[in-house]
Amino acid sequence: MDEARRILIDGRSGSGKTELAAAIRADWPQAQLVRMDDLYPGWGGLLAGSALVPAVLGTGRYRIWNWAENRYGAEVTLDLGRPIIVEGVGALSRASRPLADLAVWVRYPAPLRKQRALARDGDTFAPHWCDWAVQERDFMRSEHPQALADVIVDGADVTDWRAVLDPALVFGS
Secondary structure (H helix, E strand, C coil), rough: CCCCEEEEEEECCCCCHHHHHHHHHHCCCCCCCCCCHHHHCCCHHHHHHHHHHHHHHCCCCCEEEEEECCCEEEEEEEECCCCCCEECCCCCCCCHHHHEEEEEEEEHHHHHHHHHHHHHHHHHHHHHHHHHHHHHHHHEEEEECHHHCCCECCCCCCCHHHHHHHHHHHHHC
16 A cells, blocks of 8 residues: 555535545545645635645645635645545646546536535535536636546445445555
8 A cells, every 4th residue: 555645536516526535534544635625715716726736735735714714724734655635626637637646536417416515515505506516617628627537436326435446546556
């Protein structure tokens, strides 16, 4: 097992990225998890959050976005000698891909994604769904994250991640 692997997990909102990352981390407790939700500077910040990923992977440092106060808050320092999983919309870009050992795209049908996301985040996400979807679309058009992925998985049930993703890809040979 390569202790310093870098894994990017991307996909549209509600596709199953967070569940997949959590399931992998449950089997790989030394892995550190970076959530894109902690990098976006507010609801209009998908591109800005994505632009931070290469620095996070390179330096192991970032500041968490405080959604309640609408500003950056505490600084996080990662151990660059341990695995890092970055999950969320915008994790996988042309700038971040060369820095990762594995890039995963999680797909799931649009109506089901919306239903899943709103069930999870409810009133917090609902007023922003359409604007966020436009940012996702624009990001996909400019960065083509699905084409950058090593593997595309179905987000229907990623809790048993070994059923949708080869462990050798995750842990390294």
